Amino acid sequence: MKTRIAGLAFAASIFAMPAMAADTANIWVRADGSNFMPRIVDAFNKAHENQIKLDIIPNAEIIPKYGAAAAGGTAPDALSLDLIYTPAFSAAGQLEDITDWAKSLPYFASLSPAHVKTGTYKGRIYGLPFSADSSVLIWNKKLFKQAGLDPEKGPANWAEIEADAEKVNALGGDIKGFYFSGNCGGCNIFTFTPLIWASGGDILAEDGAKATLDSPQLRGAIDLYRSMVKKDLVPAGAQTDTGSNFFAAFAAGNIGISPSGAFAIGALNTQYPDVDYGVTFLPGKDGGWSSFAGGDNFVVTKGTTKLAVVKEFLDFAYSLEGQTILAKYGSLPVRGDIAKEALKDLDPRYQIAAEAMAKGRTPYSVVFNDLINSANGPWTQMVNEVFFGDDVDGAIANAQETMQSIIDQAPQK
Template sequence: MRRSLAGAAMTVMLALTSAACGGAEEPVDGPVTISMWTRAATQAQSERLVKAYNSTHSNQVKLTVIPTDNYQPRIAAAAGAGQLPDVFASDVIFVPNYTSQGLFLDITDRIAALPYKDALAPSHMSLGTVDGRRYTLPHTLDLSVWFWNKDLYAKAGLDPEKGPATLKEFAEQATAVQEKLGGDGTVHGTFFGGNCGGCYVFTFWPSVWAAGGQVMDAGGTTSLNDRPAMTEVFEIYRDLYEKKVTGPTAKEEQGPTWTGFFPRGGIGVMPMPSTTLGQMPADMEIGVAPIAGPDGGESTFVGGDSVGVSSTTKHADAAWEFLAWTVSDEAQIEVMAKNKDVLARTDLAGNKYSAEDPRVVLINSLVAKGRTPYALRFGQTFNDPQGPWLRLAREAVFGDVSRLPQLNAEITKSLQQ
């Protein structure tokens, strides 16, 4: 994928005579319609933003939603043909690759003029910055947090209003639910995606960060996943699995259905995407807590999408008008917060809609504390089911822990290719 993006970007650069500032702005009379692409994973939020913008602006946005699995190949093909849309979103993890290949327009000066520039989600902004130049804005955010089922806690003799404050407490509470309620096989203490590389990084890594540890070096080229900060987290989950607290299918769970178990009411406590809170059954009493390290702290994996103006656009001004609006007070409060989405700005965490639900305020407050790891080869190394990270994680939780140093070296090798 990296080679295809590199080749695509080179084609784009050769086709442009002014690559540094994007395609030449075409003079227009009257309103402009710009094109935007997004992946299906963020379709709902993108559609809401586009609909609201189109209803209040003379310029218009035509949105195309592409299946998530097909999104990266479509971007690469469009870049190679010099036919990128005016605006496109990307999983924030892949933004460093796109920016390094020149697919986004430099919008540093435009961002600097925003009065709330310092309140934009820091992790998203960091991954969209290369050599001090900025190329993207936060588009949608999805944070990893712990959900607990208050009804199951009460039945298990736990305090339903007190969730875990450490990973060790998480394990203790999950075990209590399993021991008290798990006899008939319909209730389990916890659950996780044990055969899903992306699930592991989204839910396990925050415990490492909360403990003050790291999973990679700052350049994203050296893996630190065989260090004590990570191995202690693995050990806690391994113990839960061996005690049959995690449910019988955790080892095989590949990702597509891992968030579907908690809403059914049979899981005591588990890491979940924050965006699923608004999709939970209305009658389910759910507590939300930050993910903690073994002995405390708190952090989160800040996922979601960033969005930028493509380097081939002919309508940079109209494209920027839309992007700037998406992070405005109006869009963030009346579109995103109104629908219980995580906000792209830290200064609006306690807005009038979020304030109605303390759990939403908590989730929004974590944006400033969470992290999004940087690595040009993140997808190939950590998301790919055939990649080295999943092999390491599965050995650490289900297999031979003596292999971790060797497998960690393979992760580093992948990151450096």
């Protein structure tokens, strides 16, 4: 174990080269941002004397790598961090308190509320919104047409999801009605919990202090998925998909409906221009909708000497020019007041995702990784068991108990 840590620290020290001039700040981003981040950094570097040096780190490695680098004193000056980790990082005392600066921004009130909420720890602000991604439902218009459905109308409640999926599935062959990654905690918190939220339920309460899995809304959403699995509307591979097929399954063009994210709009348009798809909200049982407001928070390493450069860069990212660059290359705007303007020349389907983002929700927890994202955590285990297993009640009860005990054992600082 120790050698692994040493190795990481060594790798990190290569990335975080000492700055050449006093006015170069080093920033890390996870690979999800590899499309828009280099563009905005380039634009900033061209227009400013102060410079940003960007490093792109694989998604799964950015957390341990940052931790090791911070321990070794070679952490970057700032980091674009998956927003759900902000509470944990803040709790660890690793981040700079930027409350005063944040509140001095004239547009502070119109910054994405989901980001600001996760960026706030014990009343102080440690993270500000940088990039945004919301969960939505996408459907394949071509398959809808073939199945005799209205290709311009996506499903608006659970019964319609199942009925439409069934019709598409009836086309037969390799074509399936519905797809979800059945063994992926992160994918399902992103796309499955909005179904629960939109119906009035939740899985965590009181700022993440209580797990509330035992609800009729969760049970109802589970029954929807189980019924589709039972009717064979879902490819067999879904049961063991740990997320690698989350986007690819729909992109191949054989899936009628799939819950996905705003990122899919950019990815489909650029990589799969042949797929004709529609975007709608993730609905509740009898209508209504909700969304998971995801993306990255911008956080500053505690004690960095480049605070001025970092602030200058974030200011630029929040300008109309910055927000437009982000939107063009795959992130939703994070400033509500200029979102419409930043998106006006882009694919109109972004508007749905932007609206979903504005009213989206984000669970708050300092142990999010343990509870939800970990491939071996209670949430991942539960979704797999309840969608495909025999003992739904037992699986829910077990997950409820495990999640609560993880929450209770979390360091109280």
